[in-house]
Amino acid sequence: MTPSDFFSALWNSYTQITPQAQRIQQLFESHGETVLNDHVAFRTFNNSPISLAKLEPQLKAIGYEAYGAFRFESKHLKARCYKHETDADSPKIFLSELLVEELPQTCQDIIGKFIAQIPADTVRSPAIFWAGKLWETPTEEEYLILSKHSEYAAWLSTMGLQANHFTVSINHLKKFPTIESVNSLLHDEGYALNEAGGLVKGTPASFLEQSSTMADKIIYTFANGTQKTIPSCFYEFALRHVQPNGMLFDSFIEGNADKIFDSTNTK
Numbered sequence: 001m002t003p004s005d006f007f008s009a010l011w012n013s014y015t016q017i018t019p020q021a022q023r024i025q026q027l028f029e030s031h032g033e034t035v036l037n038d039h040v041a042f043r044t045f046n047n048s049p050i051s052l053a054k055l056e057p058q059l060k061a062i063g064y065e066a067y068g069a070f071r072f073e074s075k076h077l078k079a080r081c082y083k084h085e086t087d088a089d090s091p092k093i094f095l096s097e098l099l100v101e102e103l104p105q106t107c108q109d110i111i112g113k114f115i116a117q118i119p120a121d122t123v124r125s126p127a128i129f130w131a132g133k134l135w136e137t138p139t140e141e142e143y144l145i146l147s148k149h150s151e152y153a154a155w156l157s158t159m160g161l162q163a164n165h166f167t168v169s170i171n172h173l174k175k176f177p178t179i180e181s182v183n184s185l186l187h188d189e190g191y192a193l194n195e196a197g198g199l200v201k202g203t204p205a206s207f208l209e210q211s212s213t214m215a216d217k218i219i220y221t222f223a224n225g226t227q228k229t230i231p232s233c234f235y236e237f238a239l240r241h242v243q244p245n246g247m248l249f250d251s252f253i254e255g256n257a258d259k260i261f262d263s264t265n266t267k
């Protein structure tokens with residue numbers, strides 16, 4: 001599979017449950033822009049058939065290599081970032097995993113039940129990255145317990161493996177050169193933006209500025225039959241700055257990322 005096939009299949013499945021991304025892309029296009037992606041991100045469970053270590057070979061298979069590692073203590077997450085070995089314009093990939101053993105036993109039991117349903121050999125091709133939920137639908141009670149302790153766990157239990165966001169590269173926009181100009185366009189169009197830690201995460205001095213929408217909302221039917229409006233996926237905007245060495249910063253920043261995760265919060 002070529003990276004281009006990978007990202008187009010991924011975009012198709014992502015926009016099915018994130019119609020705002022399609023609309024926002026069209027909004028930029030209506031202003032004469034061509035939208036390029038800075039990166040996409042995935043979430044998963046550690047110690048499972050879809051752990052970061054089990055998924056990584058499928059990124060290698062499409063020509064990607066790891067170049068950074070991150071830890072989010074209070075969210076109980078680890079992450080790595082990947083870039084294409086030769087094509088610098090191919091979107092970067094941010095892959096995080098939940099350290100399930102750090103959650104309370106009640107959550108471990110619920111997640112353990114999901115993980116037990118995933119076939120050991122389920123990771124066989126890059127298409128695993130849009131496989132969605134590989135376990136039975138949670139009950140509303142399970143979802144609420146998970147969301148109390150980890151919004152990430154609650155989100156992953158309902159959405160499974162898929163791009164949780166694509167990211168517009170502001171560097172490649174012509175008429176919207178600043179993150180503030182992007183945010184005000186979205187604000188004027190009525191989109192809810194993630195305000196955790198402020199609308200803009202990061203500064204030019206840290207070489208990466210990011211903002212994101214709040215995730216789209218979908219009506220979800222839980223295993224017990226109740227329905228609830230829950231967050232699906234969101235759209236991000238990133239502006240990278242040139243470092244003193246003359247190179248564009250190409251990694252991620254823990255302090256920014258910590259707030260971007262909140263784009264799928266239920267409260």
Ligand code: OOG
Pocket residue numbers: 041042043094096164210236252253256257258260261262
């Ligand atoms: C990933 C959050 C981090 C970034 O650009 O720093 C991130 C997630 O929400 O799964 O995307």
Ligand code: NI
Pocket residue numbers: 039040041094165167236260
């Ligand atoms: Ni991101």
